Amino acid sequence: xxxxxxxxxxxxxxxxxxxxxxxxxxxxxxxxxxxxxxxxxxxxxxxxxxxxxxxxxxxxxxxxxxxxxxxxxxxxxxxxxxxxxxxxxxxxxxxx
Amino acid sequence: xxxxxxxxxxxxxxxxxxxxxxxxxxxxxxxxxxxxxxxxxxxxxxxxxxxxxxxxxxxxxxxxxxxxxxxxxxxxxxxxxxxxxxxxxxxxxxxxxxxxxxxxxxxxxxxxxxxxxxxxxxxxxxxxxxxxxxxxxxxxxxxxxxxxxxxxxxxxxxxxxxxxxxxxxxxxxxxxxxxxxxxxxxxxxxxxxxxxxxxxxxxxxxxxxxxxxxxxxxxxxxxxxxxxxxxxxxxxxxxxxxxxxxxxxxxxxxxxxxxxxxxxxxxxxxxxxxxxxxxxxxxxxxxxxxxxxxxxxxxxxxxxxxxxxxxxxxxxxxxxxxxxxxxxxxxxxxxxxxxxxxxxxxxxxxxxxxxxxxxxxxxxxxxxxxxxxxxxxxxxxxxxxxxxxxxxxxxxxxxxxxxxxxxxxxxxxxxxxxxxxxxxxxxxxxxxxxxxxxxxxxxxxxxxxxxxxxxxxxxxxxxxxxxxxxx
Numbered sequence: 316x317x318x319x320x321x322x323x324x325x326x327x328x329x330x331x332x333x334x335x336x337x338x339x340x341x342x343x344x345x346x347x348x349x350x351x352x353x354x355x356x357x358x359x360x361x362x363x364x365x366x367x368x369x370x371x372x373x374x375x376x377x378x379x380x381x382x383x384x385x386x387x388x389x390x391x392x393x394x395x396x397x398x399x400x401x402x403x404x405x406x407x408x409x410x411x
Numbered sequence: 412x413x414x415x416x417x418x419x420x421x422x423x424x425x426x427x428x429x430x431x432x433x434x435x436x437x438x439x440x441x442x443x444x445x446x447x448x449x450x451x452x453x454x455x456x457x458x459x460x461x462x463x464x465x466x467x468x469x470x471x472x473x474x475x476x477x478x479x480x481x482x483x484x485x486x487x488x489x490x491x492x493x494x495x496x497x498x499x500x501x502x503x504x505x506x507x508x509x510x511x512x513x514x515x516x517x518x519x520x521x522x523x524x525x526x527x528x529x530x531x532x533x534x535x536x537x538x539x540x541x542x543x544x545x546x547x548x549x550x551x552x553x554x555x556x557x558x559x560x561x562x563x564x565x566x567x568x569x570x571x572x573x574x575x576x577x578x579x580x581x582x583x584x585x586x587x588x589x590x591x592x593x594x595x596x597x598x599x600x601x602x603x604x605x606x607x608x609x610x611x612x613x614x615x616x617x618x619x620x621x622x623x624x625x626x627x628x629x630x631x632x633x634x635x636x637x638x639x640x641x642x643x644x645x646x647x648x649x650x651x652x653x654x655x656x657x658x659x660x661x662x663x664x665x666x667x668x669x670x671x672x673x674x675x676x677x678x679x680x681x682x683x684x685x686x687x688x689x690x691x692x693x694x695x696x697x698x699x700x701x702x703x704x705x706x707x708x709x710x711x712x713x714x715x716x717x718x719x720x721x722x723x724x725x726x727x728x729x730x731x732x733x734x735x736x737x738x739x740x741x742x743x744x745x746x747x748x749x750x751x752x753x754x755x756x757x758x759x760x761x762x763x764x765x766x767x768x769x770x771x772x773x774x775x776x777x778x779x780x781x782x783x784x785x786x787x788x789x790x791x792x793x794x795x796x797x798x799x800x801x802x803x804x805x806x807x808x809x810x811x812x813x814x815x816x817x818x819x820x821x822x823x824x825x826x827x828x829x830x831x832x833x834x835x836x837x838x839x840x841x842x843x844x845x846x847x848x849x850x851x852x853x854x855x856x857x858x859x860x861x862x863x864x865x866x867x868x869x870x871x872x873x874x875x876x877x878x879x880x881x882x
């Protein structure tokens with residue numbers, strides 16, 4: 316299969332990334348090569364094979380659901396690109 | 412140069428202070444700045460700790476790692492210190508907590524000397540994908556140190572710290588260890604808690620070590636391994652006494668036939684394998700060539716599954732709560748898109764795109780589920796090998812380190828991991844041992860893959876393997 320420009324746009328939107336002009340051509344070309352590369356898996360017979368999902372044999376390792384403060388509000392806001400004293404600041408969502 | 416913990420302890424026993432030992436490492440780092448191994452040296456916290464541990468040594472209350480000076484890959488969280496995953500998207504981000512593995516090292520009085528350069532988000536095999544420049548190979552500065560934990564590998568090989576931590580998702584510890592001539596350990600999946608490791612592909616990622624001998628790898632593993640309430644995938648199995656050395660006899664060793672015979676192997680790597688095989692036989696072990704006809708499917712399977720997991724794990728970098736936010740964006744969606752497109756480098760974007768593609772409607776079953784099925788086949792066949800054999804031995808990499816900028820094709824770069832991804836796909840522990848020097852002057856490693864959670868047996872066998880003279 317060949318990856319179309321529409322597919323690149325669609326995948327980029329899902330991934331919340333932007334590609335324009337030359338970088339869009341490059342990523343499209345890369346994806347085409349990658350698809351060709353991973354199409355190799357079709358050669359492996361897997362008819363009665365269950366997908367391998369969990370890499371550990373630990374079952375339901377749960378801890379007590381005790382509420383505790385692991386981070387303070389100051390700590391949570393510490394790395395924010397923009398903040399108020401109490402909030403994360405985000406760009407305006409609605410125009411008046 | 413203090414290359415091992417034994418070297419450090421010897422110095423301490425002759426009356427040197429840990430502070431003076433730390434100073435020695437700090438000047439070595441300064442003298443080797445051109446390697447670009449360290450992104451940041453934690454000088455003040457390291458000195459603070461050294462003073463404290465010197466006091467403890469005097470009082471006879473020091474922990475098991477007193478004197479061990481450790482560098483950490485720039486994807487491990489250490490409270491109050493910057494961690495960036497070598498990415499612009501996290502530039503200046505400060506850890507709010509210390510990850511479990513690191514916490515355990517600190518509790519035993521290790522000193523954390525700084526954070527080490529790596530490929531961005533641990534994606535790469537040459538350390539050329541770092542937003543903060545490539546790392547040079549101390550064995551030959553024209554060459555890459557391998558990746559993604561290239562800074563960790565270079566630092567240990569150049570004697571800039573006693574040991575270093577890395578993470579291994581498809582070979583990111585073992586391949587660079589091979590390229591620089593160090594010991595690189597990837598434990599069994601789930602042996603060490605991943606809490607505090609910036610996630611790349613969660614069903615593959617494992618924290619591991621770079622050292623200059625087996626003993627130090629074993630000691631660090633023993634301290635870091637084991638149950639942790641912050642990682643539900645970590646194993647609750649008891650941790651073994653990995654340095655309780657015993658001579659192993661009559662081991663049954665499998666050599667993967669397809670890897671051994673692969674045309675891309677450097678002739679000198681092949682020759683080293685041949686010498687090892689005869690050496691092992693002389694030691695009384697049984698060595699068989701075992702067919703494992705999945706070599707060509709390893710990297711594609713790895714690539715489908717890790718990119719899928721990465722696309723999900725890296726969705727947290729949204730420019731809202733932490734990390735880079737684009738100045739140009741209007742509204743929420745643009746904030747996401749522009750922040751991510753400006754913050755992530757090309758290889759990370761490529762993998763996010765590939766991962767999003769294999770998870771997208773219409774392709775999910777054909778690629779993602781298919782990849783999980785092939786992974787099961789690979790794991791089942793690996794388990795079957797370990798029913799009859801105690802260890803698998805194979806080269807770590809087909810060749811020695813390559814020159815900077817020599818591999819520009821992404822797929823050729825992915826194939827660097829051809830011998831290392833096996834252990835990540837199946838979950839087995841594996842170690843790369845420095846095995847020889849090529850006539851081109853560069854080191855290369857041989858890899859031992861062990862059975863699940865049998866790191867102790869793997870170390871003991873590796874100790875014997877090391878006795879065989881290769882060149």
